Structures are given as structure tokens and as C-alpha cells.
Amino acid sequence: MIGDFLDSLSESVERLGDTIRFLVRILVQVPSAMLRPQLIFDQIYNAGALSLVIIMLSGLFVGMVLGLQGYDLLQRFGSEDALGTAAAIGLVRELGPVVTALLFAGRAGTALASEIGLMRATDQLSAMEMMAVDPVRRVVVPRFLGGVIAMPLLAAIFSMIGIYGAQLIGVQVMHVDAGSFWSQMQASVELRDVNEGIVKSVVFGIACSLIAVYQGYYSEPTAEGVGTATTRTVVTSAVMVLFLDYLITAFFLK
């Protein structure tokens, strides 16, 4: 029992090391991949533009929930006017990056992993190697970069829509004063808060994109292997996002 646990632990550490090595391999190829910007644009479209609807809808609902819950909590202290602050800080620092990253892993990450996995299973990656084309440079790096660029933008859009969602509930339904909703927010949200959110979304973007391309690239070349790769992408990404979220939060609050 304990032996099994230790085995799986050492396997996880091994996998982590392997993933980091893959990251290095990707980073080395980034400059030469930059020479083909069209490939990266295509992937920003796949990872970003195609996730836009789900991100905006989720942002709106999360913001509206914050509006309801925040109002209910704050009115107990007679501080409904702080609703804007509460919603903005909650979204910008925490919910925006984290929820976006989880959705990103589910929507774009699985698509990446299964796409690359399928290319592995149908020998497309081997065919590229045979044509003297490095599949890491041609397939993996543009997808990785597309994800890394798209993720912070998605998180920002999520937070912005979320704040309007909270405003919608707070001001239109709960009749918090619109002026103090915004002015309180502007008075107490600092640039540091926004920075924390941006740092988080960039780090999550790197982690989720890396996990997705890694799982796809090293998937078993079978239909089952592709399925396993997508499942692992979601699970590993979710755990990593929450773990990194704690680290970054602790760092910023220090």
C-alpha cells in the first residue's frame, strides 16, 4: 500500500522532470518558430478565439453570482457600497485566472492533447521527422505559444465581463449606487491586484499549454492512448493550476 504510494509519487516526480525537459526543448525552438508567425496566429485562434464564448458566458455568470453573494454578505455589515471592490478583487486576483485556466484546460487543452495525440497515432509526427521537419518546432511550439498568448487575454476578458456581471446584479437588481460601486472599486483596487492576476494567468497559461502538448506528444499511439492523454491533461492541469495559485498568492501577500 505504502509501496504503491511511493511508486506513484516517484513516477509523478519523474513525469514532472520529463515535462520540464520538454519545456526546455520547446523554448529552444521558440526563436525559429517565430519565423513562421502564421502558424502561431492560427493557434491563437484555436486556443483563444474558439474559447471566447464559453469564457464570456462563464465570466458573466461568475460575476452575477459574486454580485448576489457579495451583496448578501456585505449588507450584513452595512457596506453594500464595497460590492464593486469585493467583486473586482475577487475576479481580478483569483476567480478570473483560476476559472479561466480550468476552462482553458477543458476546452483548449484537451483539443491540443487529442490533436497532437492523433497526429502521433496516425504517424503524422513520424512522417514529419522523416521529412526532416522537427515536429516539436512545427507542431508543438506554435500550439504552445498560441496557448500562452491566449490565456492571459482570456482571463482579462473573463474578469472584465465578470465585473459587469456583478454590476448588473448589484446595481440593477440590488440597487447599490452605481457611482460608489465604481468609485469604491477604483479607490481600493490597486495596480498590484491587477498585476497578481496577470502574473497568475501567464503562469497558468504556460502550465496548461505545456501539460496539453506534453500529454499529446507522448501519448500512446492508439485510440485509447489519445483518450488517456486528454483525461490526464484535464486532471493534471487542474491540480497544477490550484497548486500554482496557492504559491503565487502566498508570494504576492508576503
Add this chain to the structure above:
Amino acid sequence: MRDRGPAALGTDTTTVNSTSAIIDLRAVRYSVGGRVIFDDLDMQILPGQVTAVMGPSGTGKTTLLRLITGQAAADAGSIDVGGVAVTRASRSQLYALRQRMGMLFQNGALLTDISVFENVAFPLREHTRLPERLIRQLVLTKLQSVGLRGAAALMPAELSGGMARRVALARAIVMDPQILLYDEPFVGLDPISMGVILRLIRRFNDALGLTSIVVSHDVHEITAVADRVFLLSGGRVVAKGTPQEMRDSPSDVVKQFVGGLADGPVPFHYPASDYFEELLARDGGRYA
């Protein structure tokens, strides 16, 4: 079929002089996860010929191609391809070598997200800076030679298995390689498509002055087109010669393979304990 040129005439069963071989494998050993695939494998392939590599499933025929292209690394022995020592080559040397080679994968391995035209143009776009007009011309010429110029605008998903393989063949020759490798090119094809591929193998080999290696277990198809045949079994070459020599061979292994016999040196049964004993054993705990 027409005369196969001077290189073909020089073929015989005696050991080939290593200096004339374009692909030269010596004492190659390769194993995966403790399972030995090749042990002391020797193989010399002559330029300008169609060489068939045959053998039962699971003898590592595809692995052989991966060793030749450097996609897999041998444990021991030397592999020399066109003057490059694959076993000791750096990554960039390997990539340079692969630009002189073409390979047809089992299912074609076309890139599914781009059209037929772009698939064939792919190596040109990656390795050359030719003007668009020239690329177009080259790609259409190659597609014409496999009879699929009309399918240039289709996506790979819209092609039949045989057509996909022909497109892949056009892609494999678009960089004018010296060596062309075929991995099981006949699997799952109808007789007409199979005949088309067979004819293309022969025609490209002779017209483009290629060296072709065809890995297959379709005995009749491949012996119709090959100049020389290697039969692999148990991790080594068990027989080699012209197709006619193979048919006349007295060897049991060759007879079993060429004749398609169920049992022989390659056993029908996977190694197991005695059947009678196992039936007598009280519980089937071994499978639990």
C-alpha cells in the same frame, strides 16, 4: 516487365561487396524493453534496386525502417546509409540524410489539417524558398505522376485508402530522394489499388533512379516487383535472393512463408505450458 538495368543484372545470392551497397547493416542488435527484436542482423542493399523485406508479423520489419532512418537507435552494430553512419550521426546530420530519403507510411500519414496539394508541397515549403509558381508546378507534376492531379484541392479525410497512399507517395518523391522506403504499402488495399501501387513502385524506381525498400508480408505482390528479397525471422535474415530463388528454396522457413503454411519453423502456437497439464490443474489461477 522490361529489363531492369545493369544493377539488376549483377544481382546474385553471393555476399555483396559492402562498398557498392547504399544501405549497409552490420551485426545490428536492437531490443525494446528487454525483448530482443534484432540480433546480429546483417543486410546489404544495392543501389537502383527494389529490395523486398519480408517476414512474419512481429519480426520488426517496420523497426528495421526506423533503424535505417535513425528514428530508432540500435544497441550495437553499425548502420551505414548513403555514406552516413546513422548510428553515430548527430541530429542535424540525420535531418540532412532524411532529406535524401522518402518514406511511405502504412496509412500514408498525411497531415490531416491541410489539403492534398499542401501535403505534397509541405517538404518544399519547409526546406526550400522556391517561388509559389514553381512549387505549384512541382506539386502538380508529382500528383499527375500518381494520377491524382484532379484531387489536389481535396482534404485527406475525403480520400480512399489507396488514394491517400498515392498522395503520400507523391509527397515522398517531391524532394527527389535517392532512397524510397515503403512500410507495408499494400495493407488493406483492394486489388486495383494494390496493382496501382505496385506499378508505381517499379516505375518510380526505374524512372527516377531510386533505391527502393519495400517492407511487406504480401508474398505474391512483392515478389512480382522486387529484384531481391530478404526474409526475416527470429531477429535475423534467414534467407535472401531473387524472387525465383526464394520460390525454389529448399529451406523450411522459406517454404512455410512463401507457401503460407500454418505450422512450421514459425510455430502456430504461442509458447505455453503443456495443454493437458493445464486442463488437469484444479483452478485457473494463472488467468485470474
Add this chain to the structure above:
Amino acid sequence: MRKSRALNLGTGLFVLLGFAALFFLTTQTTSHGLSFRSEPYYVVTAKFRDIGDLKVGAPVSMAGVQVGRVAAIGFDSQDFKAVVTMRIDDRFNQIPTDSSANIYTQGLLGGQYIGLSPGGAETYLKNHSEITFTNSALVLEKLIGQFLANFNKGSNSSSPSGGQPQ
């Protein structure tokens, strides 16, 4: 090629929207922002003995209507007072010169803001004029301290100086 152009357009729109959102977050949710509605304004100053935790960007209001914003907070080392610079909207250009400025708190835990109470003068505040009548922020700790001190002395005592407990 048409397909790839549509795709690039989509990518471009997405990236623009993303950067717009980033811009929104950095400028509109924080006080760092240039306000989009940058209407004409004029500047007045006021000196306070204590501004509590009034912040740049806090609203300035009259009778509950926001008329401007705190633009800057400085310190006058001559008389040890805080100098608060306010931007008042040009629309509200008839504020009497003898108006007073008070620092209030929004709710119990809310932020602080400046409330202007109109005086009776016939002249109005102009650009760079100073509001001389000010009341400092209500600082809870001080208030409690004074309350306890007075409580110990007895029931009859003077009201706490500095601010009106309102």
C-alpha cells in the same frame, strides 16, 4: 486563402478584445486610470489636519452627488497638514468660496470620501482656489480613546475636538 483571411480576422479581433480587457482592468478598476469621460474640470485644494485613509481617486460629493475626485494628496511641512487636491467638474462651477470640506466614511467598512457643505458667500470657487474650512477624518481609534478618557473623568465634559461625530 479566403479561409485563412477570415481566420486571421478572428484572431485579430480576439487579441484586440483581450488587450481592451487588460486595459480596462488596469485603468478602470484601479485609481491608476485616466478616466474615459475626461470632461473639463477645475482644481481646488484643501488642507486637513488628518485625512485618515483617504485615497487618490476618492469621490468628492455635495449633498450626495459626486462632483469630482481627489486628484492628489500632499503634505505641507510648514503647518503639518495634508494638502488634498480635488478635481471638480466644470458643470459644478457655483460652489460658494466659504463652503467647508469634510472627510466622511461610506458605511462602516467603506472607503473615505470628501463631502462639501455649501456656505453662503456670493463668490464661487475657481481654479486653484483653496477651501479654508475643513473638518478632518473621523479616526475610530482616536474617538474611542477620547470617549474612554471622558468616560473616566465623568459624565460632564466637552465634546471631542477635531471632527463632528456625524
